[in-house]
Amino acid sequence: MKRKLLFGERMLYGDGKSPFNMVIPFKIKGQIAEDRLNLALLNIQKKHAWLTASIEFNEIKKPWFITNSPESFKVSVRIIDRVNEADWRRESEREWNIPFDASKAPLFRVAWIKGKEFSEFLLVFHHCLCDGTAGLSILRELLSLLDNPEAEIGKEIAIQSIKDIVPEQVLNSYRKRTKNSLIGKIATLALWIIPIKKIAIDRKRDFLIHWKLDEQLTRNILFFCKSQGFTVNTFVSAIVLKAFKEVLADQSFNKISLPVDIRNLNPLIKKDHVFAFGLMIVLSAGKHHDFIEGVKDLQKDVDRKLAKLDPYALMMMMEACHPSLNNFSNLLKYGKTSNDCMFSNLGKLDFPDNYKNFELETIYSPSVIGPLGNTTTILTSTFKNQMDFSFVASEGYVAFNDALLIKEKVISLLKKHIEI
Template sequence: MSRLERLFFMRPVYTVIMAARITGAVDPAGLRQALDATARKHPLLRVKVVFDERHEAWFSSEGVPPVPMRIVQRVSDRQWLDELKEEARVPFDINRGPLIRFVLLQSPDVSDILLLCNHSICDGMALANLVRDILILYEDPAQEVSVINPPDVLDLVKPGISLPGLVVRFFVGLGNRKWQKNPYRFSADDYAALYRGYWETRKPGLVLLEFNPEESAHLLATCRSHGITVGSAVSAAFLAARTDIVGEFPKNQQTVMVPFDLRRRLTPPVGNVFCFCDGGVKFPFSWSVKKTFWENAKDLHKEIHSRVEVLDPSCLDIPSFEPSFIDALTAFGPYVDTIPEVFARTDTMRRFMKDTGNVVFSFNRNYEKDLPGFVPSNIGRIDVPESPGGIRLDRLIFLPGISELGPLSLGGAGAGGRMAFSLPFVDPSAKTGISPEAELIRIRNRAFEILGFPEKVSDKALE
């Protein structure tokens, strides 16, 4: 497990989720066969995590059971969200594996497939490609399956040397030396206790902005007439809507972080490999009330694409933290104040919380102040040919992570001619004890109005 993958390993809000709607009669046995074949193609679907004597984490396939697929009778169009809310609260058994699981909500004419995956082995594009691979193998189970081994992204992209990077390395070196004097090595039991404890009194939530095929085509044409992508326009609409409803982000969070798929930009290309293969660009951006919506949208589009088109590896310049130090910084330290009662559940967590002089707490003191205000993750359109038997991918809904640390997060995906954008949230907020759903619905509705769809305004999270 690379340092990059470990950043997203143990935190309870970093389960990446995708919901795929399939029209036509889905055979569970055939889907099971396709899932097993896909697991042979992508080794990370069948791994667990083992720790060595230095507490380095390694992916291992030894003795890992098949990818679980729970089958539920589908009785309503909204049922998938209810299942998702419960399933997302369950930690992975990281010592046993796998780090991914499926739920099939089946009915004779329409089925929903939920994919939930630990972020250390996947990103949104990986899950979207996985849906496509499964459906293709479902239609042609006799085709030959070739293994695509995951690369270490940090070996493929080499960040350059910079003065800020050297400064960071200096302080990380000091932090490592302090950490080594009194390290805490968090185990699978600690991860499970943190994960379950966090979600005991809250659930994931979701507000959806969705366009049917006719609306999607209209929006696409409008965006093209302005020379920008739908992703840029929708991102701009949510920035404008959030500004209208809530106000500007705090000064230190007037930034945008845009993840992007490294698979499309690496040389030589790595193909549709299943792994964590994301980059990201972070830049300052604030909404200008002196400009029209489309002028602001063009500015945002230009800023995003000027940075993404030139591969900037600085986002992958992960400092060489001690392995266990990463777990403490990213997964356990941020929750000591939020859910202190949970830290009494294991000996390691209890000792860690009481050690207030630990270097982790000084590192994390200003952590939230450095978080971006807006993180739009748009994986684009996924095309799967319709089968002769009528099986068809009708839509995809992508949840890039369900966190309350950043003010606004967006997940976008397109399939079956439909575009869907999700606003995931934690319900209720651990900070305020209040559900953010009503506020996010108002933001979503304002975004509909800004984009020219006032008739889609609704008081419901899902239309």
């Protein structure tokens, strides 16, 4: 089975040499046999065909996913002796910078930080293959199979072309095809015209800062947001904007980008589809004396922007932009930074924590980093009634000490406004 990479996948894959890796870490209490882990990974590959895919280029230099036998194209497992609680953060940072060789191995691997009582596992994906939702779906399957090798995880009907994810009536609509193709060609022309100085910012050291909120504060945030009529996502977005402003002052941009899970708008893409296509909205805080009234206005802005998102039109338009791929990637890579960070809230992770053969101690929020511009990203998720944060950045964009201050400011602002 094979299919050509869509525009977004090609952009994330880049030249195939620069890593763009997503890491999903989790911690268990108990013992796992190595052969059971390998069998679980093999069964997951049998369900998800694209987890066996290599990438090959055709005669006109266009990349294609091409599936292989799971038995001959296995997920690699790197085992590290566990020394202390900080190992998983250090190994996450290491995994960001290890490129995948898509000609020799799957775009998915595992690092196992192995201890006598506790172990951490890092699921590492190339972002062109997999987004956070798909990665968490694979994590759910892995935990089930580690506990019971006979567990039924189903079989994915793999996405093989844009025809599988855009309704036929949309693809065949002359008006929609013409409109989206025209927009794509205009965007292509604009990208050819825009002058770009190809001098990349020196990223310097990449780093990960991690923290959790306690159960009481997490519950208070959920209750507070519900009572005020805005989402946790919007509330924390406003907190993040304010934290960057208070720490970085005039060096902040009052702008963050929020990924939107395309599955919420396109029912053809299922939760367990191995797929990575990002929708995005951008938020800025208005000038309000009252912070909470500002959050309510921000929620209205979010609702308006979400209502305007058309996943089908966007995918069709982007497919018309393949000729401008290099220009678009260069714009992201070499263009000036215009936002503070990307903020992503994966919400409540509804996983069981007690299995027959082990306990799931925690799921850490994923981290992701790549070569396309500002690497500053804050990801959050909630497991066991605790909000968990991963703050990813590079010293070339945000100084480590400033990032620590932003972290502390986020925590203090959350407590402050919940108490008020």
